[in-house]
Amino acid sequence: MHPTVVDVAIVGAGPYGLSLAAHLAGRGVKVRIFGRPMRFWREHMPRGMLLKSDGFASSLSEPTGHYTLKTWCAENGEPYADMGLPVTLEQFCAYGQAFQRRCVPFLEPTEVQHLSRHPQGFALSLSSGDIALARRVVVATGIAPFAYLPEPLQGLPTHLVSHSGQHTDLSRFAGQEVAVLGSGASAGDTAALLQDGGARTHLISRRPVRFHNPPNGPRSLWQRLRQPDSGLGPGWKSYLCAYAPRVFHAMPQSLRLRAVARHLGPAPGWFVRDKVVGKVTLKPGFTLQSAEPEGDRLRLHFRHTQGQTHDLVVDHVIAATGYRANLARLAYLDPELRDAVRQVHHTPVLDRHFQSSVPGLYFVGALAANSFGPLLRFAYGADFTAKHLARHLG
Template identity: 35%
Template sequence: MDDALSTNVLFVGAGPYGLSAAALARERGMDTQVVGRPMGFWYEHMPEGMLLRSGTDWHLDAAGVHTFEAYLRERGLTRDEVVPIPLALFRDYAEWFRRVKQVTVRLEHVLDITRRDGGFDAELTGGGHIHAQAVVAAPGVGYFRQVPGWAAGVPEARATHSAGLVRFDALAGRRVLIVGGRQSAYEWAALLAEHGADRVDIVHRHPVPRFEAVSWKFFDDCVEGTLRVAGWWRRMTATERNAIVTQCWQAGRGTLEPWLPARLNPEVVHVWPDAEIVHARGGEGDDAVRVTLSGAESLTADQVVFATGFAPDLARVPYLAGLLDRIATREGFPLLDENFQTSVPGLYLTGFAASQDFGPFLGFVKAAPASATILVRHLQARLG
């Protein structure tokens, strides 16, 4: 292992949080290595034609220079031309950001991270190793998909999480059952209908959500508070935190985008609110999956899609296996200090994994520059 590459900071993951922090660290003169696929989840687990819920003021640059709006100006585009923001456009922005910030990414994956010589050794898929004084990991939500318990009764070939369904042509002329009732459930239904699905049933336990424009401006105060006061989220009272959680829920889950209903062809898309699946069977060979709803209705489907979100479970992140027994956790989340540092000195976790200790807005791109600012400030102090 003497021929391992050495660096100050290893960034594991090249999504919004990893790129944002790596770019700032590089600007501050730190020696860095970034491993992963740039915006990998956004390419591999988000479908073409998807529209984002974010505004043009959401970006990656902690310095506030190479923002999404700066990218639009360079391309001669106005806000009105790009809202709602197409997935492909924001991916292009992230690539532009990486290029202008000169962030080089090693197109490999980290297999394992272990402690070594007061720092860390990371084993890569290509067989190499990187020795780093500190590690910043931003595990994507793809590790944390959740499905209901009865999903085990559906053959693997007939079931997928929404994050695993990004191409729809193979389902043309087929019957699809979507379990879940938030943005991804309804948007995937729209995309399936537009790609020729014969029938799409959406089943969820709550009433049909509202479809109307919402403002995410309250995130501004959250981000500013996080930057202004160390440990801002954890210093709040439970009542104050619950109020923000409620705002996030109402904006992100209780209300869906107003452009969706026009795309939900009623001849194809059928909605079953206030219902849940009590029994599932079939799906072997050419058989369809047959489910029974709580109201005794029966549905058949060639494919079941679980738009059932994500739940934290650090044990699902394979490259952390060698450190897992040293990382303190609570309810699947790592316990972090005010600088995103875990109970393993020098190991930092950010993004969705940090949302328990920093607030639910850490699950959104909006908070990436603030996270980068706090992380890099502490890394500078730690590493000198």
């Protein structure tokens, strides 16, 4: 039997994939979506973590606009505030799974193993053994494939080295000495949770760790005009990135790339400061030069910005060094299809409707950030993306 060709197939079931599927279904588009709901957040984030985004900026998107995180919290007796009360990872995952059951009940919890061109559009080979055909495909697989491990740590034994995205439970490091590399949210969260769990923790970074400022309560009109609030934080740059992504897309490519690289850089949430400062050993200004096993432990060699060197021997090192979007890391993409996609800095060049140079192939989320701005690196960008792309595909 020949499989039915659908209008749109979505690869990935995180905030972007689920939101887009809900909007397409609301428009009557024949859509299939593949993946396990909220998989990245459930399988690659440490339990006990708090989201850096405010409550109002942590909702998925559906056509009515009613099923927000605030609504879910009210229905389930969970604490909630638009701003000032951090959202827990457990709340966000439970909300996302409830969103899937209510708004995208047709999700198929199977993985796409191969995506290639087909005379009728695209063919998707599924882990279930089936083949799906679609006229258009939206890649919404999130950032899990893009975990970045510094070169000195590559190839070392996994019992000594890991990436922060490999841990959901950090309690196994209790009583051990652990180095965390990085200065962003993942680094701050990981170090705080390790320390709380009984590990002796070092947080080592090339630059000083700069925590977000805590909310200071209601702000005057003048303060809001000088630094307007947005789903990406206060300030005019963040405001424009959050609410004018199409204007961002129209900017010269060199300017876009520079803005994505520089704006909204690494910074832990304000709520992590008290768990880190004075408790975790902070070593700013150090760059990892090399690493080698020493018995059952790992010796790390660092160089400071002022030139001096420093060695540290630990039981384990966790690289909280973020994610670097790279189309080549999507193993399921057929090489011929991947090579046909025009790229810049290893990410697809997209038109104003998220379409790549391969007609019918679309990319959203982190892979779209160089085209639409930093907004696409955050769950808050799912609302704009779902509404805009659903209108186009519908």
